[in-house]
Amino acid sequence: MIEPPFDLSETDRLLTTTRAVRRRLDLERAVERSVILECVEIASQAPTGSNRQGWRWIVVDEPDLKKGLADLYRRGAMGYLTKARASAQDRGDAQTVRVFESTLVLADTMQDVPALVIPCIEAPTANRALPATAWSGLYGSIFPAIWSFQLALRSRGLGSTLTTLHLQHAQEAAELLGIPNGTMQAALLPVAYTIGTDFKPAARPPAETIVHWNHW
Ligand SMILES: Cc1cc2nc3c(=O)[nH]c(=O)nc-3n(C[C@H](O)[C@H](O)[C@H](O)COP(=O)(O)O)c2cc1C
Incomplete structure (x- = not known):
């Protein structure tokens, strides 16, 4: 094998140990705006459909x-989360119970x-009925940047969780923060x-069980 261009032990560790962090967020230590800007700068290298580069980041620290x-998050989340925890308990699915706890x-x-x-x-057409390719193009133009942002945070000693449950009240969040029409919140x-x-890789199915070669 030719010499890889990166230290794979470090890049693979970053990619496999960037977890959804909730209980281990340090609520006492301030986060400098400069570190957030640095991570957004890195995330701006992510791909976007037609190279539109329509990302916008609202950072709320007030x-x-x-x-x-x-x-708003709790209003969107609590009913779903308590039901989802109960159903994971009924199934005896310990990993998912821990997630919902x-x-x-x-x-x-x-x-x-x-x-x-x-x-x-930026999604000027998102409130119209969109074909699947357009939704894919919209979300596909922000989620790679979100994940890059989370990886950049992790490599600097910060953590995050991708959450979506406040989006049930996205309009109220838009009013609270002055987000203009035509700009869609993703998370x-x-x-x-x-x-x-010291985060660890999580249990996941082996690649052989989820890959189909040539035919399903
Ligand atoms: C599309 C999406 C939506 C999610 N929404 C929430 C959420 O609203 N609240 C939350 O606490 N976690 C949320 N998560 C985080 C998942 O629960 C988490 O990624 C999953 O349990 C795996 O955990 P791990 O990344 O630590 O392995 C979401 C993740 C994704 C990809």
Whole structure:
């Protein structure tokens, strides 16, 4: 094998240990705006459909606005999360029970996280009925940047969780933050330094069980 252009042990560790962090967000340590800008700068290298580069990032670090967003998140989340936890318990699915336990902790503490980041995409046509390719193009032009942002955070000792449940109240969030029409919110990321940095790969199905060669 030729010499790879990166230190694979480090890049693979970054890619396999960037977890959804909820309980281990350090709520006491401030997050500098400069580190968020640095991570957005890196995320701006992500691909976008037709090279439109329509990302917009709203970083909320003002306490009243964080509280307003956290309330919207809880309104969107609590019913779903408590039901989902109960159904994982009924199935005896311990990994998913742990996930939903921690989602409930995050829901409780969302307003205390140092920064709440809402990645948006310019989407002037999103409120019309769109064909599947257009939705794919819209979401596909923001989610690669979101993941790059999360990886850049992780490599600097910060963590986040990709959340979407506030989007049930996206219009109210738009009014709270003055997000203009034609700009679509894609997610809400609580961002903080992490308590410790020793995250581990999660259990996932082996690649052979989810790959089909040539035919399904
Ligand atoms: C599209 C999407 C929506 C998600 N929404 C939420 C959410 O609203 N709240 C939350 O706490 N986690 C949310 N998550 C995080 C998942 O629960 C998490 O990625 C999954 O449990 C795997 O955890 P891990 O990344 O630590 O392995 C979301 C993830 C994705 C990809």
